[in-house]
Amino acid sequence: MIQDIAPHRYRNEYNPKPPEKDSIMLCYDGHQVLLEKKGEEIRFPTFAELEKENDGIYENYTYLFEIDGKCFYLGEHIRYAQLSTFQMEHTEAFRQAKPLYLAFAGITGFQLYNWYRSRKFCGVCGRPMVHDKKERMMRCEYCGQMEFPKICPAVIIGVTDGNRLLMSKYAGRDYKKYALIAGFAEIGETIEETVQREVMEEVGLKVKNLRYYKSQPWSFSDTLLFGFFAELDGSAEITLDEEELALAEWFEREEIPVTEKHISLTNEMILAFKEGKV
Structure with a gap:
């Protein structure tokens, strides 16, 4: 998954030390991020590359985190015209980008960028x-x-019925691949209650025997995901919430149409079931 960057080491302690010339600047504008992209390979600009066009860059900075001892910072209103190989790309590029540790850095920085820009004034x-x-x-x-x-807790649920797994597709989203039932925790409920409520709301099914699988930070949506498998309890007839889902259907383990490894907890859970690991 995207956070599994070993042997690289991510350190998120808040340690706002001054940047050095080889420190990395992450520059965002909405859902766009400044990077150099060659195929799937990406690179972010350093302070040394940006200093000629940006006076005071070493005095005005927002520290983010470290990876392998190298510091990452957040840049605002950064000029980069002289960096001909760099351009603004959509943050969705981080879903396929390499190396993985830079994709993780980029999307984690994006989460912090969104938080900082929404907290400029006291609520x-x-x-x-x-x-x-x-x-x-x-x-x-x-x-x-x-x-x-801000961190929003949410659940991913692999609903199983013997050798079958319930898979779905979102309604009205750019992401068109198969997924699992998912949703955010509401005020006053446990994560386990979130699992049961989301399955009932989206497909009209009851579940039992919840089994925790794994968690994942998912910075694309400021989310901390909790993955569960749960067994069908009663009727397997689906009542679809068409505002949330375009479809939901049962697949036999051997017929699950997902093959690629992926950065997400959803795909890992689907493949774990398909391969008989759960």
């Missing part, structure tokens, strides 16, 4: 927020409001 009193010096936190100096990075 309580409306005054400007400032960066805290000790923690990854935005703070209001007037009323004391503190804001930490």
Whole structure:
């Protein structure tokens, strides 16, 4: 999965040290990110490459994280005209990009970019927020409001019926491949209750014997995913929520139409069932 970058080591401690010339700058504009792309291979610009066009780049920065001791920073209003091989690409490129550790860095930086740009003003009193010096936190100096990075818990559910797996496709989304039932946790419910509610809401089925599989940080949607397998409890007749799903259908293990390895928990779970590992 996208976070499995070993032997590279990701360190997310908030340690806002000054950048060096070979430190990496992540520059976003909406869903666009500045990078050099050759096939699936990507590269981000360094401070040394950007310094000629950007005065004060070593004084004004937002520290993000480290990978293998190299620091990554967030850039705003960065000029890059002289970097002829770099261009803005959609962040969806990180789904297929190589090396994997840079794809992970890029999408994790994108999650932090979205959080920082939505926390410029205090939600309580409306005054400007400032960066805290000790923690990854935005703070209001007037009323004391503190804001930490947003993480939304959600579930991925592999609903099984003996040798069959329930697979679905989303309605109204660009992603057209097969997926599993999924949804966000609501206020006041446990993750296990989220599993049962989402399956009932999306396909009208009851489930039992929930088995936790694995979790995954999914920065494309600020999400922490919890993967579960659950057995069908009762009727297998599907009642489709057409606002959420374009289709949902049962597949015998041997007929599951998913073959490729992928960066997502969803695909790993589908392949784990297909290969008889769960």
